[in-house]
Amino acid sequence: MESVVNPWEVKGDINYEKLMQDFGIQPFSEKPDHLLFRRNIIYGQRDFQRIMECIKNKQPFVLLTGLMPSGKFHFGHMFVAQQIILYQALGAKIYLCVADVEAYNTRLADLEELRKIAIEEYLTNYIALGLKPKNCDFYFQSERSRDANKSNKYYNLAGIAARHVTQNEINAIYGEINPAKISSALLQVSDILHPQLIEGPIPTIVPVGFDQDPHIRLARDIVQRMSQFNFIQVSSTYHKFLPGLKGGKMSSSDPTSYIAMTDSVEIAAEKIKKHAFSGGRNSLEEHRKLGGVPEIDISFQYLRCFLEPNDKKLAKIEEQYKSGKLLSGELKQTTIDLLIKFLEHHQEQREKAVNKIDKFLKN
Amino acid sequence: MESVVNPWEVKGDINYEKLMQDFGIQPFSEKPDHLLFRRNIIYGQRDFQRIMECIKNKQPFVLLTGLMPSGKFHFGHMFVAQQIILYQALGAKIYLCVADVEAYNTRLADLEELRKIAIEEYLTNYIALGLKPKNCDFYFQSERSRDANKSNKYYNLAGIAARHVTQNEINAIYGEINPAKISSALLQVSDILHPQLIEGPIPTIVPVGFDQDPHIRLARDIVQRMSQFNFIQVSSTYHKFLPGLKGGKMSSSDPTSYIAMTDSVEIAAEKIKKHAFSGGRNSLEEHRKLGGVPEIDISFQYLRCFLEPNDKKLAKIEEQYKSGKLLSGELKQTTIDLLIKFLEHHQEQREKAVNKIDKFLKN
Numbered sequence: 001m002e003s004v005v006n007p008w009e010v011k012g013d014i015n016y017e018k019l020m021q022d023f024g025i026q027p028f029s030e031k032p033d034h035l036l037f038r039r040n041i042i043y044g045q046r047d048f049q050r051i052m053e054c055i056k057n058k059q060p061f062v063l064l065t066g067l068m069p070s071g072k073f074h075f076g077h078m079f080v081a082q083q084i085i086l087y088q089a090l091g092a093k094i095y096l097c098v099a100d101v102e103a104y105n106t107r108l109a110d111l112e113e114l115r116k117i118a119i120e121e122y123l124t125n126y127i128a129l130g131l132k133p134k135n136c137d138f139y140f141q142s143e144r145s146r147d148a149n150k151s152n153k154y155y156n157l158a159g160i161a162a163r164h165v166t167q168n169e170i171n172a173i174y175g176e177i178n179p180a181k182i183s184s185a186l187l188q189v190s191d192i193l194h195p196q197l198i199e200g201p202i203p204t205i206v207p208v209g210f211d212q213d214p215h216i217r218l219a220r221d222i223v224q225r226m227s228q229f230n231f232i233q234v235s236s237t238y239h240k241f242l243p244g245l246k247g248g249k250m251s252s253s254d255p256t257s258y259i260a261m262t263d264s265v266e267i268a269a270e271k272i273k274k275h276a277f278s279g280g281r282n283s284l285e286e287h288r289k290l291g292g293v294p295e296i297d298i299s300f301q302y303l304r305c306f307l308e309p310n311d312k313k314l315a316k317i318e319e320q321y322k323s324g325k326l327l328s329g330e331l332k333q334t335t336i337d338l339l340i341k342f343l344e345h346h347q348e349q350r351e352k353a354v355n356k357i358d359k360f361l362k363n
Numbered sequence: 364m365e366s367v368v369n370p371w372e373v374k375g376d377i378n379y380e381k382l383m384q385d386f387g388i389q390p391f392s393e394k395p396d397h398l399l400f401r402r403n404i405i406y407g408q409r410d411f412q413r414i415m416e417c418i419k420n421k422q423p424f425v426l427l428t429g430l431m432p433s434g435k436f437h438f439g440h441m442f443v444a445q446q447i448i449l450y451q452a453l454g455a456k457i458y459l460c461v462a463d464v465e466a467y468n469t470r471l472a473d474l475e476e477l478r479k480i481a482i483e484e485y486l487t488n489y490i491a492l493g494l495k496p497k498n499c500d501f502y503f504q505s506e507r508s509r510d511a512n513k514s515n516k517y518y519n520l521a522g523i524a525a526r527h528v529t530q531n532e533i534n535a536i537y538g539e540i541n542p543a544k545i546s547s548a549l550l551q552v553s554d555i556l557h558p559q560l561i562e563g564p565i566p567t568i569v570p571v572g573f574d575q576d577p578h579i580r581l582a583r584d585i586v587q588r589m590s591q592f593n594f595i596q597v598s599s600t601y602h603k604f605l606p607g608l609k610g611g612k613m614s615s616s617d618p619t620s621y622i623a624m625t626d627s628v629e630i631a632a633e634k635i636k637k638h639a640f641s642g643g644r645n646s647l648e649e650h651r652k653l654g655g656v657p658e659i660d661i662s663f664q665y666l667r668c669f670l671e672p673n674d675k676k677l678a679k680i681e682e683q684y685k686s687g688k689l690l691s692g693e694l695k696q697t698t699i700d701l702l703i704k705f706l707e708h709h710q711e712q713r714e715k716a717v718n719k720i721d722k723f724l725k726n
Contacts, residue, residue: 105522142519156505159468162546170542179533179545183525186546 069118071252127353247277280328432481434615490716610640643691
């Protein structure tokens, strides 16, 4: 199956190495010490060394990311959440943009409803995971409009960006295009660059999945042409997509494809038992002889991606599974045990987080 | 010379009848009693009868127009100015939009400088010509951002509009297109429709030259698809372009092509004498025999377009000129006399207007 990876569609098997080659995404020469980097879940970068220098020299930098307030916050959102918290701890000022204008334009939902989801689902989980109010600008696209100075800059930037890109270039970056996509792409460029209008020129890291790379490429192309602003070139990193329970895409519209942060431990355990795609063999004999395949085993992937932060323990599990010592059901039970521990702790933190929400909201 | 008439370029001889036929612009079945209508300077319309019904039945309606704050306010801006004042007198609420975001995006001028030009050149002249503060919303595109409620609606509308138009349609309406033009077109659609978000569904008249018709067509197409808003279809009228002094285009960048409202009477008179293209014959004998050609005579056109409001007097001048009784120099002198009277009166009114500016500004 040919893969399609762009802001509006992700499907098929993704060959990350080929993507890196085709689009000039670089491996890391230096990276922060964090599970996501160590385990190559974050696999590539553009201009990331600039951010490493800021971290090492304690120079200011910005992390910019957006969230589309739709549905439940689930494990598929964890990679970005963890990176926000990591970079905040490493000294970044966080620009956490609720793409409510985008969501509103796409789905015509109620702005108040979108606001509620953004706060109760997303922000609350970020706080529970460790986001701090200091150096965090949690804002709504639609709210940039409430501050004359910021909003003029914000919306003008989309308009000015439009003047620094040709139709051919848009076509080359996005493929099949239409006015709604162009409009959305320009707003994304404005999202990515506007922290530099507010802070002044400053290194900016945008952690994304490859589907968002067209926006990064467009923003980077435009930065070079808007010389009047003295923008510093945008840095980006690329993380893999967390597979859904059944092995394909994790989709907000299919609850059997994800584990939500608010799933009860019973439901979560049941989802792993019933739905998690296994890398085990067809029979006990075959499994003992050939061993399991951790690369395609969803339980193992969830351990690797965050449930088992201890590298040695993870390596042991991998080795035992591969050798056939550890059975598929046993691996699932290990995952379930850690998952329950994780969810119980997280849900406790979520309750505490509710009281901290106000510190993040200025309006 | 083939003519080109679109929002970004106007050149060549314009065949208004062909434009009407090609683009489905209708003649008037009923129209207000005003020089511009009587003399067919406003020559066509879309859905104008809806506005006539509002006028006759004293129902609320909106006039929406924009101004691009660049250079001096000159005679080429008079048609729109006169229509604003006419419709205000006929009961319209005026939405007078300073396209400063557009101007800023196009030229990267200073927003404060744009604001100054909009007020000192444009608004002051509108007031001198008779614009009243009551029922007049004189606003800056960039200021819609200062009111959360209005600005969210305003910018969201451009985004939502984007989702109701295909790339093919944009190509068909605008011809050669690029992201900046698409962005600008969507902002114009938002300009045209947003009064209905603020007032509720309400008939809206947008008086334009044919160059702006693509925006009208796009807005009208989109209105039909955004059924959730219950917008009332937009009405438009079309006025001819006032020719420049030398017969071609009136261009802000060529002072010998226009008469500015702030030109001294001496300079204005000199411009008519020296530059106004004449419809007179090559020799006195020929002129007496064949008569002048008022259709191409710029002095006569300026009399017709606003300097001589008395229809009988104008008809007499036309007849005398055509018959050869009135010489080209004499016609110019008549124009100069009325021009001086007009400018002296206007400049007096401008001085009074300065004190009224505050009544139009809320910020």
